[in-house]
């Protein structure tokens with residue numbers, strides 16, 4: 001693989017350049033994991049993904065991000081992307097012809113996902129599956145959502161961030177991308193930390209401590225400073241199990257069934 005150049009990290013939004021053009025037209029390395037996002041708010045990307053580990057990885061070309069501005073595909077002088085819901089009712093629905101044209105251009109390797117409160121709840125195993133593939137194409141909805149026909153036509157998978165309603169899919173898309181990108185090889189220096197954390201073994205993570213040894217009269221559990229690795233591992237597992245049993249009986253039942 002040739003050395004990745006900065007152009008793969010399309011997060012560089014500079015005042016002197018037009019960020020949308022930069023992000024749409026930048027060359028995408030065929031070898032890195034590709035995120036393609038259709039949104040009415042391309043300027044919201046990379047957003048928080050441009051910082052810390054995911055941002056560094058974007059700069060290094062370990063993954064690439066391309067946004068497609070839905071507004072560009074809108075109709076008429078006002079670039080209209082939505083219309084009133086068939087059957088009446090409040091709000092506006094994104095038009096299938098407009099969304100389809102954008103998706104057709106945006107589409108990259110990997111599954112096509114519509115972020116939606118009706119979707120399958122996103123979880124760590126979905127992040128792992130996505131990270132193992134070549135990339136993902138994400139559609140961010142707005143208003144009342146998207147005309148059903150475009151979802152059926154592209155056989156899109158609906159994925160939800162949880163049982164609540166956001167005003168748009170952008171935050172959900174960034175959460176999905178963050179959880180996925182951090183699992184790509186090389187993004188987190190110490191891969192062991194993604195193997196031990198919450199959900200990766202079906203349990204919530206044990207409590208963490210760091211210096212100082214005593215703070216506000218509270219001390220670090222003695223076993224953690226004992227230097228006995230076997231005892232530390234045992235303590236952590238017990239804590240993980242107790243927390244999972246107490247806080248997430250759903251996960252606990254699944255975990256027990258696996259044993």
Ligand code: SAH
Pocket residue numbers: 114115116117118139140141142143144145146159160161162163164165166167168169170172
């Ligand atoms: N009328 C829709 C909600 C639309 S909210 C309904 O009741 O199901 C507008 C957009 O925000 C959606 O199209 C979707 O892309 C996004 N969105 C809202 N809540 C979400 C969630 N929990 N997970 C993922 N995306 C969500």
